[in-house]
Amino acid sequence: MPEHRSSREADKSLAVQTFDLGRSFGSLIAVDCLNIDIKQGELFALLGPNGSGKTTTINMLCCLLKPTRGTANVMGLDINREAHSVKALIGISPQDTTLSEHLSPLENLELMARLNNMEAKKARKYSADLVEVMGLQERAKDQVRRFSGGMKRRLSIAMSLISDPAVVFLDEPTLGLDPQARRALWDYIGNLKGEKTILLTTHYMEEADYLADRIGIIDAGKIAALGTAMELKAEVVDRQTVVINAWNLTVASLDAIKGRYPEVKVNGGQVSVAGKDLDFKEITDFVHSTGAIIRSAYFKEPSLEEAYLKITGKELVA
Amino acid sequence: MKFLTLAARNFKEIYRDPLALAFLLAFPLLFMLLFGFAVGGTSSPVYNVGVLDRDETELSGRFVNEVLAEVPSLNVSTFEDAESAAEKLKNGNIRAFVNIPEGFGGEVLKSYQNQSPDIVLNLTYDESDVSVSSQIYSTIDAAVREFAEVHIPVTINTSHLSVEAEVTQMDFVAPGIIIFGLLILVPTSARLMVKDKEAGYMSRLLTTPTRPWEFISGYSLALVVIAIVQIIIFIMLGVAFGMNIVGNIFLAFLVYFVAGLCSIGIGMVVAALSKSENQAEPLCWLIAMPLAVLSGVWFPQEIMPDFIQVLGDIFPFSHAVSASRMIIIRGADFGAVSSSIIFITAWAAGAFMLGIALFRHKMKG
Ligand SMILES: Nc1ncnc2c1ncn2[C@@H]1O[C@H](COP(=O)(O)OP(=O)(O)O)[C@@H](O)[C@H]1O
Ligand SMILES: [Mg+2]
Numbered sequence: 001m002p003e004h005r006s007s008r009e010a011d012k013s014l015a016v017q018t019f020d021l022g023r024s025f026g027s028l029i030a031v032d033c034l035n036i037d038i039k040q041g042e043l044f045a046l047l048g049p050n051g052s053g054k055t056t057t058i059n060m061l062c063c064l065l066k067p068t069r070g071t072a073n074v075m076g077l078d079i080n081r082e083a084h085s086v087k088a089l090i091g092i093s094p095q096d097t098t099l100s101e102h103l104s105p106l107e108n109l110e111l112m113a114r115l116n117n118m119e120a121k122k123a124r125k126y127s128a129d130l131v132e133v134m135g136l137q138e139r140a141k142d143q144v145r146r147f148s149g150g151m152k153r154r155l156s157i158a159m160s161l162i163s164d165p166a167v168v169f170l171d172e173p174t175l176g177l178d179p180q181a182r183r184a185l186w187d188y189i190g191n192l193k194g195e196k197t198i199l200l201t202t203h204y205m206e207e208a209d210y211l212a213d214r215i216g217i218i219d220a221g222k223i224a225a226l227g228t229a230m231e232l233k234a235e236v237v238d239r240q241t242v243v244i245n246a247w248n249l250t251v252a253s254l255d256a257i258k259g260r261y262p263e264v265k266v267n268g269g270q271v272s273v274a275g276k277d278l279d280f281k282e283i284t285d286f287v288h289s290t291g292a293i294i295r296s297a298y299f300k301e302p303s304l305e306e307a308y309l310k311i312t313g314k315e316l317v318a
Numbered sequence: 319m320k321f322l323t324l325a326a327r328n329f330k331e332i333y334r335d336p337l338a339l340a341f342l343l344a345f346p347l348l349f350m351l352l353f354g355f356a357v358g359g360t361s362s363p364v365y366n367v368g369v370l371d372r373d374e375t376e377l378s379g380r381f382v383n384e385v386l387a388e389v390p391s392l393n394v395s396t397f398e399d400a401e402s403a404a405e406k407l408k409n410g411n412i413r414a415f416v417n418i419p420e421g422f423g424g425e426v427l428k429s430y431q432n433q434s435p436d437i438v439l440n441l442t443y444d445e446s447d448v449s450v451s452s453q454i455y456s457t458i459d460a461a462v463r464e465f466a467e468v469h470i471p472v473t474i475n476t477s478h479l480s481v482e483a484e485v486t487q488m489d490f491v492a493p494g495i496i497i498f499g500l501l502i503l504v505p506t507s508a509r510l511m512v513k514d515k516e517a518g519y520m521s522r523l524l525t526t527p528t529r530p531w532e533f534i535s536g537y538s539l540a541l542v543v544i545a546i547v548q549i550i551i552f553i554m555l556g557v558a559f560g561m562n563i564v565g566n567i568f569l570a571f572l573v574y575f576v577a578g579l580c581s582i583g584i585g586m587v588v589a590a591l592s593k594s595e596n597q598a599e600p601l602c603w604l605i606a607m608p609l610a611v612l613s614g615v616w617f618p619q620e621i622m623p624d625f626i627q628v629l630g631d632i633f634p635f636s637h638a639v640s641a642s643r644m645i646i647i648r649g650a651d652f653g654a655v656s657s658s659i660i661f662i663t664a665w666a667a668g669a670f671m672l673g674i675a676l677f678r679h680k681m682k683g
Contacts, residue, residue, distance in 0.1 A: 059521075064525060064683050087528075091525075092522065096518045098521070100327055103327065103331070117527060
């Protein structure tokens, strides 16, 4: 592959730095010319729908997949030329939670530790500690194949941390979990903040909002926007939404509302009117005048959801 | 020693999965049993054998009339000259004939007097029927050793032998079937690694700083343990079905062991090339089945056309079949089979190196 360096300067103090990083599968461009910087100790979330290129990006950074263009540095090491050294510095929890099914959590952890060059004694101690932290001590010696999805995911994340890596990649860590298990994992991942550099991917808006220091919105292999949750929301700060819950919303009244305001969304007995510089009283009065009986009405804060919608032009369906 | 850690993991994955383990051992075992019942056991055929007594001593006479004539699987007729015996052999009236040379009685007498004898028998047999000839060979070999009370073979010089008069077809069939059992290690080996690839577990392992050779040896080592267990079971089962091991059992084991390594190595090559079990499985059988036929696992290679034999001899398993037969049936020593063992070992080494190279190539995504 020809040496490819983008115009960007390499900054060795960054945990992850990509240079026009891209990967195609045949004619499909899965990741297109990605340029992101992740500082050490930062929790960076790649937020995007299925198929937007999140896993492909992680796989390239973990040296599992060769980029078809560009390159990246992980802890100052080139993923193309210094893959073996990069691997010694990273931990990954893949999107599909794959464990050694007939091994216990302890054995799974010890294996990962040993493969990451940790000596046996230390590996045993670290594994026992992590099993406890992850709340798996009661089942520490059971084979993992009978574990619940949440337990497996916790173990998978523990496996990404066992070697005390500098950079941790968590690919959709809460995918498919029930809200309670998700919440528990958020708390755990939140606790890691500041200690480790974490690149997390998700297609859950709240997850990125709750956990990430910075969010990169990825869509069709491209970064559409990048910044803190606050910064992203600022893009839509001048955009407001008035939400009205009402009875007696007839077709005629809805048609009238839709005819008067450019952005109207109806959801059962709820009408949302969005736009710039909305006049709350004018809107509620108008809705009232159509014969609808207003139960409640309020201004909604701009959300990451709206920011996302504005940035990508589509809704993120979880 | 990362590959040992990996090997331990793989071994645990195998033995903690009772179903997989059962299948692993039961499948080849089933074949073995099937063949055992099919060819071994009760129905022992009777072969017509001619005898020409050139020695004409009392002892040679007794050997012919009291020993050979009493062997249940032989129907002995005596001849006056070699030509008429050869004629009968050509016509298929007899399957083999034994030429007892002058001095036979004297050598046997030496043995009785605890001097070391040099007993020679000349056996002429029909080349086209290797299975039968080997049995006749073994039968006569056993008979004369029993008669002369010697524990050394008669026409092949090896030491350490048990004397057994009863010989079954298992002697010929079992060594081949064992190789077939070892060929089944090709899909077994590939499956072990490809399962992890398909599940995505391999990706996880690949994000650790582990070298291709460590992966290949980590998977292979667990399989080597399986292979050793299989070989022991096969040999025991063969013996249970009446396989008579004339030669050194450890030498036979060595031949099977290196053949097993070849299977594992080929399995690793397939695993390195495949992404899923659906890819690996047919490819493995496509390799193992023709190899089984080419290598003379079921039918003697000698009955196949020349070019098929040449083709078969490119691969290690035909060498393993013939070497193991030579050891088990004829008591061949290390010197006699060393070139085969070297050939098979080189093949295994080549397969592993190819496996590692392919694995390295594929792991770069
Ligand atoms: N091995 C592959 N071969 C072909 N196409 C792939 C492969 N891996 C991913 N893709 C495609 O690349 C795109 C991005 O996939 P992925 O990175 O998995 O997205 P995400 O993780 O954001 O859901 C998708 O269109 C997917 O179908
Ligand atoms: Mg993904």
